[in-house]
Amino acid sequence: MKxxxxxxxxxxxxxxxxxxxxxxxxxxxxxxxxxxxxxxTPATGGSAIILSFQDLDGDGGNAPTITGGxxxxxxxxxxxxxxxxxxxxxxxxxxxxxxxxxxxHQFFFQSTIxxxxxxxxxxxxxxxxxxLSSTLTTGSAASGALTIVLRHEPNKSAAGVADGNxxxxxxxTDIEVTFPIDVQ
Amino acid sequence: MYNKHFLFFLFLFAVCQSNxxxxxxxxxxxxxxxxxxxxxxxxxxFIQEMAKGTNTDEEGxxxxxxxxxxxxxxxFSHIGCAEKKIHLDLERDTVxxxxxxxxxxxxxxxxIEGKKENLTNHPNLSVNRQTIExxxxxxxxxxxxxxxxxxxxxxxxxIAKPIVHGLFGNRLTILNNGIAQSGQQWGNDHxxxxxxxxxxxxxVLKGAxxxxxxxxxxxxIILVEPKPIEREPHLHGQVNYVFxxxxxxxxxxxxxxxxxxxxxxxxxxxxxxxxxxxxxxYFLNNTGIEEANLAVQLEKSWRExxxxxxxxxxxxxxLGVLRGSHIGNLTDLEQALVNETPFFTEPEFSYAxxxxxxxxxxxxxxxxxxxxxDDHQIVEFVVAGQLNNRKEFDVRRSGRTDIPALSLAQYTFxxxxxxxxxxxxxxxxxxxxxxxxxxxxxNPETGILPLIPDYISWKSGLxxxxxKEYDKxxxxxxxxxxYEYQNVATISNSVPREIVRFTNQFHNISGLFAxxxxxxxxxxxxxxxxxxxxxxxxNELYSSGLHQGVSGIEEGDVNLVTEAALKNTLEYKWLPxxxxxxxxxxxxxxxxxxxxxxxxxxxxxxxxxAFPVFNYEQTDANIYGLDISTQFTIKNKIFALLRYSxxxxxxxxxxIPLVFMPPNSFFGSIVYRVKNPVTFSHxxxxxxxxxxxxxxxxxxxxxxxxxxxxxxxxPTYNLTGVKISxxxxxxxxxxxxxxxxxxxxxxxxxxYLNRQRYFADDIGLSMTLGVNFKF
Numbered sequence: 001m002k003x004x005x006x007x008x009x010x011x012x013x014x015x016x017x018x019x020x021x022x023x024x025x026x027x028x029x030x031x032x033x034x035x036x037x038x039x040x041t042p043a044t045g046g047s048a049i050i051l052s053f054q055d056l057d058g059d060g061g062n063a064p065t066i067t068g069g070x071x072x073x074x075x076x077x078x079x080x081x082x083x084x085x086x087x088x089x090x091x092x093x094x095x096x097x098x099x100x101x102x103x104x105h106q107f108f109f110q111s112t113i114x115x116x117x118x119x120x121x122x123x124x125x126x127x128x129x130x131x132l133s134s135t136l137t138t139g140s141a142a143s144g145a146l147t148i149v150l151r152h153e154p155n156k157s158a159a160g161v162a163d164g165n166x167x168x169x170x171x172x173t174d175i176e177v178t179f180p181i182d183v184q
Numbered sequence: 185m186y187n188k189h190f191l192f193f194l195f196l197f198a199v200c201q202s203n204x205x206x207x208x209x210x211x212x213x214x215x216x217x218x219x220x221x222x223x224x225x226x227x228x229x230f231i232q233e234m235a236k237g238t239n240t241d242e243e244g245x246x247x248x249x250x251x252x253x254x255x256x257x258x259x260f261s262h263i264g265c266a267e268k269k270i271h272l273d274l275e276r277d278t279v280x281x282x283x284x285x286x287x288x289x290x291x292x293x294x295x296i297e298g299k300k301e302n303l304t305n306h307p308n309l310s311v312n313r314q315t316i317e318x319x320x321x322x323x324x325x326x327x328x329x330x331x332x333x334x335x336x337x338x339x340x341x342x343i344a345k346p347i348v349h350g351l352f353g354n355r356l357t358i359l360n361n362g363i364a365q366s367g368q369q370w371g372n373d374h375x376x377x378x379x380x381x382x383x384x385x386x387x388v389l390k391g392a393x394x395x396x397x398x399x400x401x402x403x404x405i406i407l408v409e410p411k412p413i414e415r416e417p418h419l420h421g422q423v424n425y426v427f428x429x430x431x432x433x434x435x436x437x438x439x440x441x442x443x444x445x446x447x448x449x450x451x452x453x454x455x456x457x458x459x460x461x462x463x464x465x466y467f468l469n470n471t472g473i474e475e476a477n478l479a480v481q482l483e484k485s486w487r488e489x490x491x492x493x494x495x496x497x498x499x500x501x502x503l504g505v506l507r508g509s510h511i512g513n514l515t516d517l518e519q520a521l522v523n524e525t526p527f528f529t530e531p532e533f534s535y536a537x538x539x540x541x542x543x544x545x546x547x548x549x550x551x552x553x554x555x556x557x558d559d560h561q562i563v564e565f566v567v568a569g570q571l572n573n574r575k576e577f578d579v580r581r582s583g584r585t586d587i588p589a590l591s592l593a594q595y596t597f598x599x600x601x602x603x604x605x606x607x608x609x610x611x612x613x614x615x616x617x618x619x620x621x622x623x624x625x626x627n628p629e630t631g632i633l634p635l636i637p638d639y640i641s642w643k644s645g646l647x648x649x650x651x652k653e654y655d656k657x658x659x660x661x662x663x664x665x666x667y668e669y670q671n672v673a674t675i676s677n678s679v680p681r682e683i684v685r686f687t688n689q690f691h692n693i694s695g696l697f698a699x700x701x702x703x704x705x706x707x708x709x710x711x712x713x714x715x716x717x718x719x720x721x722x723n724e725l726y727s728s729g730l731h732q733g734v735s736g737i738e739e740g741d742v743n744l745v746t747e748a749a750l751k752n753t754l755e756y757k758w759l760p761x762x763x764x765x766x767x768x769x770x771x772x773x774x775x776x777x778x779x780x781x782x783x784x785x786x787x788x789x790x791x792x793x794a795f796p797v798f799n800y801e802q803t804d805a806n807i808y809g810l811d812i813s814t815q816f817t818i819k820n821k822i823f824a825l826l827r828y829s830x831x832x833x834x835x836x837x838x839x840i841p842l843v844f845m846p847p848n849s850f851f852g853s854i855v856y857r858v859k860n861p862v863t864f865s866h867x868x869x870x871x872x873x874x875x876x877x878x879x880x881x882x883x884x885x886x887x888x889x890x891x892x893x894x895x896x897x898x899p900t901y902n903l904t905g906v907k908i909s910x911x912x913x914x915x916x917x918x919x920x921x922x923x924x925x926x927x928x929x930x931x932x933x934x935x936y937l938n939r940q941r942y943f944a945d946d947i948g949l950s951m952t953l954g955v956n957f958k959f
Contacts, residue, residue, distance in 0.1 A: 019669070026628075027631055059790045061678040061679070062678065097581050170527035171512075
């Protein structure tokens with residue numbers, strides 16, 4: 001019987017002292033990507049156009065803010081992608097993480113405007129496309145959408161993937177954002 | 185205590201003659217069936233030490249002669265029965281009358297510390313030790329798969345949780361050793377962390393809830409019970425080893441036990457290692473399993489009045505999750521749905537387990553003290569602690585793959601006090617109280633906002649039952665009250681993140697009425713009515729965020745109210761003789777405020793793309809069904825079994841089907857037993873050889889709308905299996921060996937309740953070879 005006193009005592013302590021849960025630790029969401037910026041600088045000079053997607057509170061909460069852009073017809077832009085975690089202060093660059101794991105990542109660009117094309121302007125250590133740096137070329141005036149996808153662990157050697165065709169890339173999507181685009 | 189009864193039995197029937205000479209003794213007796221109380225012919229009676237045996241005749245009688253004075257172990261085995269072993273100190277001619285129970289027709293008496301606790305009023309089924317040993321490669325859920333009314337909710341081949349009459353997770357209580365299994369039971373992709381090989385019997389109580397057991401159950405209960413340590417002075421043990429071709433899996437289980445008046449002990453250990461499983465066409469990469477479990481049981485009694493029982497177990501597993509099932513967003517899911525083979529499928533087999541994976545440890549410590557005040561009154565005190573540690577790993581960026589994406593520690597502390605009084609003429613009264621404290625904490629190491637918040641819950645219950653046995657009627661009534669207090673600390677969805685606290689209090693009442701009428705000696709009807717309330721669980725109230733496993737955003741609702749269920753069951757049994765039995769169980773359960781995950785029409789836009797949103801909502805629902813089971817024996821050589829389960833779930837408010845309801849299924853098996861032993865030489869022979877052919881037919885789930893799921897339910901499939909088992913007798917020892925083949929035609933199929941069906945086929949042909957050695 002004696003060996004039951006300890007558990008009984010423990011039980012009593014647990015029951016009467018543990019009615020309030022301690023404050024949880026609010027985690028540092030280091031991995032979170034809140035912001036994607038696609039900066040398009042015209043080859044002929046002039047001010048850059050910035051397409052941006054910003055969702056400061058992550059998956060839940062408020063809806064993201066999406067800023068599209070107006071591009072000039074028959075123009076070539078050099079594109080740079082920047083990824084940020086703005087819940088940190090100062091904002092943490094996720095672009096660096098992607099650079100560090102470049103063989104395991106690839107961006108894909110899909111446009112509903114048929115003569116708007118995006119070509120890769122960078123390569124990973126294996127010589128496969130990455131997409132942080134790109135060249136965007138517009139054709140005639142049109143309206144549509146540009147979707148940027150970041151795949152983690154895609155099969156970069158699958159058919160068409162090197163040319164930016166996502167269909168057989170596999171892997172999992174880390175980013176998928178769509179911007180409204182006007183070509184004038 | 186169990187043996188105390190048995191010894192009493194022995195004395196009652198033993199005819200003692202003094203005989204001074206050795207090797208002239210005889211052991212005689214009669215074996216009969218527990219249920220029908222008719223003699224059992226062709227029961228094998230085997231003296232282990234002499235490797236000598238005989239069969240009972242048509243009247244169930246047996247005689248073993250020319251036996252020397254000494255200590256022996258007698259094994260009684262019969263087709264379709266659980267084997268029984270007894271210890272005998274032979275000093276004179278002895279008569280033994282033995283009762284065997286047919287496993288499936290058994291009315292399910294659970295032996296807890298020797299007192300038979302009668303569960304006859306509750307429809308139930310049980311899995312015996314032999315089945316457990318022959319399925320050393322299975323997990324707890326897998327052992328129940330072929331039973332009527334039981335289905336599995338799977339996440340690949342290694343992760344499965346049982347569903348009984350359509351209820352699982354938060355609605356189904358699993359009692360391991362009398363203690364409600366704690367842990368993250370809400371997760372559809374979380375297996376119960378129990379090693380079934382530490383158990384001797386697994387019982388599913390399918391009736392309305394037994395009020396004695398807390399835990400928020402709304403109906404059925406699964407009991408995982410080890411048996412008391414045999415009162416016998418020698419060291420006994422067993423070793424089971426099983427190799428399975430599919431997954432190249434090795435499972436080994438060892439058990440040792442010894443009784444002495446000072447202390448009786450039993451140790452049980454299991455080790456398991458599996459690699460990638462294979463479908464009919466390709467490997468399922470990253471589906472390996474590693475498992476290591478240990479259980480220790482200690483028993484001590486003082487003057488047959490005070491019984492102390494200590495049980496400690498540790499369960500540790502690493503489970504790989506199919507790499508191709510880990511996807512990013514809705515676009516990825518749509519892509520996966522049209523793919524013939526999952527992404528990341530490799531042509532080579534591997535034992536490696538990478539992310540995504542789950543690592544789960546569950547530890548249990550339990551002490552039980554039982555005091556027999558007198559012949560009628562018992563007081564029982566139980567304390568138990570559990571620690572459940574769950575870490576889930578995802579494929580992440582920047583070396584974070586080694587950091588869990590979900591990391592939860594849950595401590596549970598149980599204490600209960602129960603008083604039992606057997607009074608008057610077959611009256612039984614019980615009064616008890618129970619406290620359960622649960623403390624759930626997220627480890628912030630994940631770097632991800634938790635899906636389930638930190639909380640403490642405190643639950644206190646009070647129950648009472650009364651039962652009475654008349655000649656032909658048994659009845660049982662019970663009432664239970666539970667109070668639950670929850671203190672929850674959530675983290676806000678909006679920035680800046682802050683802590684939002686909730687406190688909840690719930691008052692739940694449950695009640696039970698059960699009755700059994702023996703219409704004739706061979707027919708009975710059981711009626712069971714139960715009302716139970718279940719307050720919303722933490723995940724249903726507060727979950728918030730992306731549930732990676734289901735690729736959806738799950739939103740709890742803090743305004744959910746308590747759910748209530750009324751379950752009625754009606755069971756008819758007919759056992760005209762030991763060769764035939766049939767039982768039919770009809771059940772109907774009505775729910776008010778049934779909590780379920782409702783897919784929303786909107787998609788939530790995130791930086792990772794669009795995700796479907798599922799909200800916890802409430803409705804009124806009905807679940808009803810029929811379980812039919814029949815078995816027959818032909819000339820004691822052929823034993824056949826047929827089982828059919830029908831189930832339907834309806835949301836009666838919205839007039840649509842309920843999702844995740846088990847499809848109808850049929851199971852049949854036929855066993856041929858080779859009656860005569862085959863002798864190779866004077867000390868090697870084989871006996872009790874059995875050849876089994878079985879078939880499981882699972883129908884397409886037609887009771888679902890196309891809008892309720894990403895994919896329509898898979899078509900009907902049929903799996904065929906064979907099994908050959910035999911016993912090798914080498915002088916003193918008996919070794920059981922078996923060979924099994926499942927899905928022998930290597931068909932490709934997907935199961936509606938396997939959540940991996942969106943990505944991959946279910947497993948193909950698998951062959952299993954097992955040996956069991958007992959001493």
